Amino acid sequence: MKLVIAEKNIAAQKIAQLLNDAGKPKNDKVYNTAVYRFTVQGEDWVSMGLAGHILAPDFPDEILFDKKQGWYSVTEDGEVLPADVPDGLARPPYSSKRRPYLANGINIKGWKVESLPYLTWAPIVKKPAEKEIIRALKNLAKKSDAVIIATDFDREGELIGSDALDMVREVAPDIPAYRARYSALIKGEVMAAFDNLVELDQNLADAGESRQYIDLIWGAVLTRYLTLARFGGFGNVRSAGRVQTPTLALVVERERERLAFVPEDYWQIRGIGAAQGRSDTEFKISHATARFTDKAAAETAFAHVDGATSGRVTAVAKRSRKQQPPTPFNTTSLQAAAAAEGISPARTMRIAESLYMSGFISYPRVDNTVYPRSLDLAGIVGGLAAGSPALRPVCSKVLAGPMKPTRGKTETTDHPPIHPTGQGNPETLDGGQKKLYMLIARRFLATLMGPATIENTKLSIDVAGEPFTASGDVLVEAGFREAYPYGLKRDEQLPPLVEGDIVDVRDIKLEAKQTEPPARYSQGRLVQEMEKRGLGTKSTRASIIERLYQVRYLKNDPIEPSQLGMAIVDALHDFAPRITTPEMTAELDEDMTKVAEGADTQDHVVDHSRALLAGMLDTLIEHKDDLGEAIADAVTADAKVGTCPKCGKDLVMKTSAKTRGSFIGCMGWPDCDVTYPVPSGVKVSPIEGEGSVCPECGAPRIKCQPFRQKAYEMCVNPKCPTNFEPDLVVGECSVCKEAGRHGDLVAHKSERSGKRFIRCTNYDECGVSYPLPSRGKLSATGEVCEHCGAPVVVVETARGPWRICVNMDCPGKEKKAAAGRGGARKGASAKAGSRATKSASKTSSKTSRTKSATKASAKKPASS
DNA sequence: GCAAGGTC
Incomplete structure (x- = not known):
C-alpha cells in the first residue's frame, strides 16, 4: 500500500479522486482522521490530510520542567544550556553559578529577567501538536510500503511534510519516501506530479523551521521581558513578535501623525x-x-x-x-470588503471557515484572484439561482450575458478565488453566515457582469x-x-x-x-497595509490583529492604540528596534532563501539571530525598571475612567484580588476609600470632555458598551438619583386591594446591603414585597402584569432598557425565559427573574448556553 | 502565561 500525505483534508480527498483508477475513492477513518482509499493501476493506495503543522517548536521540558512554575523554572542543577552553542558565537555572559537561584521557592525579582539570556540560547525541540493525526499517520505508515508527501508546494508545506516524515520514520525507519509537487488541485497537475516524484527538499524544510525557531526565540524572550518588567498579574501578558509588533507600530505611527497634526x-x-x-x-x-x-x-x-x-x-x-466590476475575492480582499460591512477580519475567517466546511463556499485561504478555466461559472450561477430567490433575477441576467469574468492582479494556481459553490440552501444559514455568504455570492456574480455607468451632472x-x-x-x-x-x-x-x-x-x-488629520486604520485597511508591507500571511493577519486587541494594545474600530500599546512600541523601538519594523521579516525572508538554496545553514542563521537578540539583552535588562514603570503608567492611564469627586485623584478600573471582579477605585487608596461598582457584562470606557462628570452627584459618567448592543452612558455612582429614584411608587398592591384597603407598592433601597426591593406600604398586614435588580434606573409604567397582576417596571440595565414584572414567581416568567434565551432576554433578568431562570443562568459555559437555547426554542410554541 | 504558521 502507498500512503499519500496531504496538508489538509480537502487536498487528500481531491488527490484520491484524481488518481483513482475508476469511480469514487472509499471514505474511511483511522481513529478519528478521515482517509481515502483508492487504487492506482490496481495497487492499493490511501491518502490522508494533516491539519497544517503537526509538530510545534517549543523549549524542552527540562526548561519548563514544572508547569506550575512556568517561566521561572530551571533544571534541577540550574543548568539550562546544553553545551552545543557553536564556536565563534557569544555564549551567555554569565555562569549558572552566578544566577540568583531559588532558595526557598522562587526569587522572582532577581530571577525573571536575568533568565532571559538563557532562554535566548535555549535549545528548541519539536513537540507533537496534533496527537490524533500523528497517531493515524503512524498507523497507516506501518502498513505502507512507501509514502508520498503531497503537502502544499511552498516553504511551510515542505516543513509540514518534513515533520510528517519524521513521525513516519519513528515507526517505519526505512520506508521509501517521495515528494509530489503540484501547484493546483486539478487532474493534469496532480497526475504529472505523481508521475514525476522527487525527493523532499530538506533545505527548504530547514528554511521553514528556521523561521519557526527565530519567531519563537524572539517572541518568547521579548514577551517574557515585557511581561515581567512589571508583572501585572496573571492574564496580563505583554506580547511581542516579528509580525505583531511592526503591525502595532503601524497603528501607533498613524496615531502619532494624528497627534502631531496641526489643523489648518x-x-x-x-x-x-x-x-x-x-x-x-x-x-x-x-x-x-x-x-x-x-x-x-x-x-x-x-x-x-x-x-x-x-x-x-x-x-x-x-x-x-x-x-x-470588482475582481474576484482572495482572502485579503474578502476581509477588507467584509470589514466595511462591520465584520472583523478574524470573524470573517471564522465564518468563512464554517461556510467552507459546510460546502457553501470554496477554500477561503487564497491569494489567487483569477478564476481558473476549469471553473464551471455558469453551473455555479445556476446553483445560486436555484438556492437563493433573492439572487434569481440577477442570475438570469448573468446567464443571458456574455459572462466574461474580471481578473485580479494576483494569479496563483493553488486554489481558485473565493466563490460560492452554488450548493446548499442559504436560508439555513445564521445571521453572520448569511451576511458573509451573500457578500461572497454577490461579489462572484458581479465579477461576471458589465460595468456600471454613473452620470454626473455639474x-x-x-x-x-x-x-x-x-x-x-x-x-x-x-x-x-x-x-x-x-x-x-x-x-x-x-x-x-x-x-x-x-x-x-x-x-x-x-x-x-x-483640515482633518490622517484617518485611523479600519481593520480592513490594516490587513491591506500588512499585506503591502509583507507582514504575516493571508492565514495569519486576521488573528494577529485580534491578538493585539486581546492584549489590550489596540482598542476601538477605527483602530486606536492604547497608552499601553504606545508604551510597548516606544520601549522596543528604543531597546530592540529590530522587532518593531517590517525589515526583520524582509531580512528573515532573505535568510530563508539562502537556507533553501543551500547557501547557508539553519544552525548558522538561527544562531546569528540569537546573537542579535542577545546583543540587545544587556540594554533591555539594564532598562528593565524604567520600562516597567512606563508600562505601569500606561496601564493606569488606560484604566482611568474619571476623577475622584472626594480627593481629585484618578479613578481607575481595578480588579478585586478576592473575587476577581472589576470595580472602579480611587488611585488615592488607602487614603481615599472611594469605590464604585462596575456594570457587569459591558465594556467600560471614560467619557472625554463634556458630560464626563455627573451634574447630580459629581461622580464620573462612563460609557458602557454591551456586547453587540448599543452603547449608553451612565453615572458610576449607584446611589446617584440618575440611577435610582428613591421611594418611587410603582403600583398598587393587589393583595390589599382585594382585602378592601389601599396599599402603594414603593421601591426602597436597603442602606446596609444596598439591595433594592419593592414593598407595600401596608407590608405588616399583607407581607407583599418583591426584589429588584441591583442596578439600573427604575421607572414605573403604571401597567400590571397580564399573568399575575403585579406591577410592571422598566429598568435601565447595563444592556439597555428592560421591562419586567416584579414578581419573581410570576407564571409568565417561565415562558419568557424559555423564549428569550436566543438573545432577547436581557442580562439583569437573571438576577430578578424567576427561580427557574436563576438556576439556568448559573450554567455559564458556552456549550450549556447553546444547549439550553436549543432546548428552549424547541419548546417554544409555534404561535409565538 | 510566550510567536507565527499551517488548518479543524
Missing part, C-alpha cells in the same frame, strides 16, 4: 438650491472655491451672497463615467455675481451594481435645468472649518 483653518460657503418654486427638488450648492484659505476673501465673497434668494444657471455639464450657478456649483451622481446603468450594492452611494438627482434657468437659493452660510 479654511472656510466654505454653502447653501441649498432648488428649481424655481420647487422646494421638492432641493440640492446642495457650494461656492466654486471649494476651500477658502484666506478668511478675508471668504468674507468678501460671502458678503455678496448673504441673504440671496435666487441664482441663474450659467452652465450644465453632464459627464458619464464607468465603474468597472451645474454652474451665478449667485449675486459669485460662482457656485452643484453636483449630482446618478446610476444610469446598473451593470454589476445590480448584484453588488456594497459601498454604493445613493443617487443625488439634480432637477432637469438648462442654462439660463433661474433657481431658488436659501440658507447660504459661511462655515469655518479645519
Whole structure:
C-alpha cells in the first residue's frame, strides 16, 4: 500500500479522486482522521490530510520542567544550556553559578529577567501538536510500503511534510519516501506530479523551521521581558513578535501623525438650491472655491451672497463615467470588503471557515484572484439561482450575458478565488453566515457582469455675481451594481435645468472649518497595509490583529492604540528596534532563501539571530525598571475612567484580588476609600470632555458598551438619583386591594446591603414585597402584569432598557425565559427573574448556553 | 502565561 500525505483534508480527498483508477475513492477513518482509499493501476493506495503543522517548536521540558512554575523554572542543577552553542558565537555572559537561584521557592525579582539570556540560547525541540493525526499517520505508515508527501508546494508545506516524515520514520525507519509537487488541485497537475516524484527538499524544510525557531526565540524572550518588567498579574501578558509588533507600530505611527497634526483653518460657503418654486427638488450648492484659505476673501465673497434668494444657471455639464466590476475575492480582499460591512477580519475567517466546511463556499485561504478555466461559472450561477430567490433575477441576467469574468492582479494556481459553490440552501444559514455568504455570492456574480455607468451632472450657478456649483451622481446603468450594492452611494438627482434657468437659493452660510488629520486604520485597511508591507500571511493577519486587541494594545474600530500599546512600541523601538519594523521579516525572508538554496545553514542563521537578540539583552535588562514603570503608567492611564469627586485623584478600573471582579477605585487608596461598582457584562470606557462628570452627584459618567448592543452612558455612582429614584411608587398592591384597603407598592433601597426591593406600604398586614435588580434606573409604567397582576417596571440595565414584572414567581416568567434565551432576554433578568431562570443562568459555559437555547426554542410554541 | 504558521 502507498500512503499519500496531504496538508489538509480537502487536498487528500481531491488527490484520491484524481488518481483513482475508476469511480469514487472509499471514505474511511483511522481513529478519528478521515482517509481515502483508492487504487492506482490496481495497487492499493490511501491518502490522508494533516491539519497544517503537526509538530510545534517549543523549549524542552527540562526548561519548563514544572508547569506550575512556568517561566521561572530551571533544571534541577540550574543548568539550562546544553553545551552545543557553536564556536565563534557569544555564549551567555554569565555562569549558572552566578544566577540568583531559588532558595526557598522562587526569587522572582532577581530571577525573571536575568533568565532571559538563557532562554535566548535555549535549545528548541519539536513537540507533537496534533496527537490524533500523528497517531493515524503512524498507523497507516506501518502498513505502507512507501509514502508520498503531497503537502502544499511552498516553504511551510515542505516543513509540514518534513515533520510528517519524521513521525513516519519513528515507526517505519526505512520506508521509501517521495515528494509530489503540484501547484493546483486539478487532474493534469496532480497526475504529472505523481508521475514525476522527487525527493523532499530538506533545505527548504530547514528554511521553514528556521523561521519557526527565530519567531519563537524572539517572541518568547521579548514577551517574557515585557511581561515581567512589571508583572501585572496573571492574564496580563505583554506580547511581542516579528509580525505583531511592526503591525502595532503601524497603528501607533498613524496615531502619532494624528497627534502631531496641526489643523489648518479654511472656510466654505454653502447653501441649498432648488428649481424655481420647487422646494421638492432641493440640492446642495457650494461656492466654486471649494476651500477658502484666506478668511478675508471668504468674507468678501460671502458678503455678496448673504441673504440671496435666487441664482441663474450659467452652465450644465453632464459627464458619464464607468465603474468597472470588482475582481474576484482572495482572502485579503474578502476581509477588507467584509470589514466595511462591520465584520472583523478574524470573524470573517471564522465564518468563512464554517461556510467552507459546510460546502457553501470554496477554500477561503487564497491569494489567487483569477478564476481558473476549469471553473464551471455558469453551473455555479445556476446553483445560486436555484438556492437563493433573492439572487434569481440577477442570475438570469448573468446567464443571458456574455459572462466574461474580471481578473485580479494576483494569479496563483493553488486554489481558485473565493466563490460560492452554488450548493446548499442559504436560508439555513445564521445571521453572520448569511451576511458573509451573500457578500461572497454577490461579489462572484458581479465579477461576471458589465460595468456600471454613473452620470454626473455639474451645474454652474451665478449667485449675486459669485460662482457656485452643484453636483449630482446618478446610476444610469446598473451593470454589476445590480448584484453588488456594497459601498454604493445613493443617487443625488439634480432637477432637469438648462442654462439660463433661474433657481431658488436659501440658507447660504459661511462655515469655518479645519483640515482633518490622517484617518485611523479600519481593520480592513490594516490587513491591506500588512499585506503591502509583507507582514504575516493571508492565514495569519486576521488573528494577529485580534491578538493585539486581546492584549489590550489596540482598542476601538477605527483602530486606536492604547497608552499601553504606545508604551510597548516606544520601549522596543528604543531597546530592540529590530522587532518593531517590517525589515526583520524582509531580512528573515532573505535568510530563508539562502537556507533553501543551500547557501547557508539553519544552525548558522538561527544562531546569528540569537546573537542579535542577545546583543540587545544587556540594554533591555539594564532598562528593565524604567520600562516597567512606563508600562505601569500606561496601564493606569488606560484604566482611568474619571476623577475622584472626594480627593481629585484618578479613578481607575481595578480588579478585586478576592473575587476577581472589576470595580472602579480611587488611585488615592488607602487614603481615599472611594469605590464604585462596575456594570457587569459591558465594556467600560471614560467619557472625554463634556458630560464626563455627573451634574447630580459629581461622580464620573462612563460609557458602557454591551456586547453587540448599543452603547449608553451612565453615572458610576449607584446611589446617584440618575440611577435610582428613591421611594418611587410603582403600583398598587393587589393583595390589599382585594382585602378592601389601599396599599402603594414603593421601591426602597436597603442602606446596609444596598439591595433594592419593592414593598407595600401596608407590608405588616399583607407581607407583599418583591426584589429588584441591583442596578439600573427604575421607572414605573403604571401597567400590571397580564399573568399575575403585579406591577410592571422598566429598568435601565447595563444592556439597555428592560421591562419586567416584579414578581419573581410570576407564571409568565417561565415562558419568557424559555423564549428569550436566543438573545432577547436581557442580562439583569437573571438576577430578578424567576427561580427557574436563576438556576439556568448559573450554567455559564458556552456549550450549556447553546444547549439550553436549543432546548428552549424547541419548546417554544409555534404561535409565538 | 510566550510567536507565527499551517488548518479543524
